[in-house]
Amino acid sequence: MGSLLQVVFDALALGSLYALAALGIALIFGVMRLVNFAHGDVIAFCVFALLWPSTDAVAVVFAGNLPWFLLIPLVLAVGAALSVLSELVVFRRFRRANPATMMIASFALGFVIRYFLLMLYSSRPKSISLLPALSQPIEIFGARIPLLQLITILVTIAVLFGLTAFLRRTRFGLEMRAAAENFTMARMLGVRANRVIMGAFALSGALAGAIALILGSQTGTANITMGANVMLMAFIATVIGGMGSLAGAVIAGFLLGSIATVMQVILPPDARAFRDAFVYGAVILVLIFRPQGLLSARGAKERV
């Protein structure tokens, strides 16, 4: 019982991480048809923003020592700011470009951010102690669950409800849903396109900040490539979920997290090192049977 519960929590926590990241990608894809591969590097940037620039192995923390109620908003704001900045400086110039061009630009931007971090902090992973109180385990029905895992799951659920309410109930949310489905039409009707796109980038960046906090506390290290793996999984989740479908991205994120966790448990020990191969195998199967994604994407439905 205890170990089963452990697996469930592991799956939900990993799935939460993927779901939050996938949501950040799907939000921007929705309004701009841009797959933002720089998202992973924004995640890394958020963690490094807490450290004083130095190439030493020991991290010199400055903002990282703030109390949590200042630290969390700061990291979210850093993510949002960097993301909005990338829109203003880079992506705004690609509004009319085709999706492939925008994707390449986002790759390039990601590497610019990564090498900027490399320059300031070197490529050595640094050990940090981010929100150390969260690493203690708590006991639920005989399973020892890290507090961080529980908080990750709860935060993700709260974010999902909050975002849903925001999109459904607010004026800005309505404009964003309209723009996500048909940007040109929304613009023709007078929806303020720039504000909507900047809002999507800000939300996406804040989500990257949330992931940075979770990853940083979980691993206890800051590494310039720390966003890459999450980004890849999140991208896969948005594809499986149906590009641009927010609900699809979230469901697929949880699905991937569950598959990875379950593989870790049921694979024979010798094969566990190849877990990801099995996960990607499952991805291929999903795409063979539902090439359009689990939920068909917004705006992709055309009456024949």
Add this chain to the structure above:
Amino acid sequence: MSELVADRISVAFAGLKALSEVDLKVASGQIVGLMGPNGAGKTTLVNVLTGFQPPTAGAVLLDGAPLSGPKPHLLRRRGIARTFQGGRLFRDLLVIDNLEVTGIGLGQSRSAAIAEARAMLDWVGIAHLANRIAGTLPYTDERRVAIGRALMGRPAFILLDEPAAGMSGQEAADLSALIRRIAREMGCGVLLIEHNVGLVLDLCDHIVVLDSGAVIETGDPAFIRASEKVRHAYMGTAADTHMPVLEVGQ
């Protein structure tokens, strides 16, 4: 009393003339029909009038003043609204949201936009569909939503691009009653592009016929019905037959 005028509009795409020196006039409360075979330039003209397509030559005049270069949403705010072929609603949004977001785009407050959206759905006769997802509607209803959306903010002019396409006789008749109310009750000037010639002849006060980008005939429905040139445009050279297209939907 307001007047929207196309003054000697020409549009060329890469040397190909889509429109040449087209004149057209719509006044408040008037229904003007725009007819012509496929590729005659009807939608191009609507695109010019609504700011989607800058003319190569000529001008669009609103109440005598030239409108040069404003973006579609600015023209929309100045009272020139349109619908699109096939409706083009936000299919994932509720019907009411489709209208509400338009009101917001026009600069209304959220509560004002909701209030007008409700009133408008009621006016076009689909108040009961307010909370349906737009993409699930049958397309006769979808067209009504599109028209309701275009009427948000009470535009002075509405340009309808093939609103009756694919409709049965009864559906087209209902639509035609709605269009008449838009002109008579709202005092809106209507420009109607429609392939259903019967509907155009029945509904319009004035008709302009385009062929290959040029106006070949203009006049009242009786005149157009009798026109030899119009018959040629639709029938090629087989002018000895009557106009079968005129019977569509009658």
